[in-house]
Amino acid sequence: MAKIPEHLLYTEEHEFVHKMDADDEVEIGITDWAQSELGDVVYVDLPAVGSKFGKMEPFGTIEAVKAVSELYCPIAGEVIEVNGALENDPSLVNKDPYGAGWMIRLRVRKPSELKELLGPEEYASHVGH
Numbered sequence: 001m002a003k004i005p006e007h008l009l010y011t012e013e014h015e016f017v018h019k020m021d022a023d024d025e026v027e028i029g030i031t032d033w034a035q036s037e038l039g040d041v042v043y044v045d046l047p048a049v050g051s052k053f054g055k056m057e058p059f060g061t062i063e064a065v066k067a068v069s070e071l072y073c074p075i076a077g078e079v080i081e082v083n084g085a086l087e088n089d090p091s092l093v094n095k096d097p098y099g100a101g102w103m104i105r106l107r108v109r110k111p112s113e114l115k116e117l118l119g120p121e122e123y124a125s126h127v128g129h
Contacts, residue, residue: 001129002033005098009114010123011074013056016098017117024111028074029102030062030093033127038064041093044086046071046103051079055113059104062093075113077106 004010009017014034018027035041043063053059053073060071083102086092093101108114118126 002031002036002127003098004032004120004124004127004129006120008098009074009117009119010126011056011072011117012126013072014127015072015074017074017114018098018102019114020105024108025080026075026077026106026108026114027102028059028104028106029097030071031123031127032097035094035097035101037066038062038069039066040064041090044090044093044103046082046086047079049079049082052109053077053079053106055110063090071103073106074117075106076109078109079104080107081105 014031016029016031041064046060055076056072058070059073062069062071082104
């Protein structure tokens with residue numbers, strides 16, 4: 001059964017959002033459920049720092065043995081950091097999706113959009129847990 005941490009927010013497309021200490025910063029990656037469905041991740045294409053995205057715009061791609069999938073930005077914002085460790089070891093997404101496998105950190109443009117994301121119970125229901 002996939003891990004669905006209580007302190008995170010989620011999208012129906014299987015991204016997670018972790019609110020950071022600064023009110024306008026979040027960390028984004030894919031959920032444990034998503035990485036298990038994809039299988040072994042072999043490549044992650046992430047944007048450059050300074051890139052700006054609207055809500056649910058693709059911000060990159062993830063390539064696994066089974067498929068290539070787009071990654072969607074759960075909320076509007078500007079990329080302030082990219083997880084460079086994924087370039088050398090994309091399997092971190094499989095090993096630790098909510099920790100070492102995070103993908104981007106974003107400065108949030110519209111904090112109200114956080115209220116539109118799924119809570120852990122809603123996400124669990126969405127994936128059939």
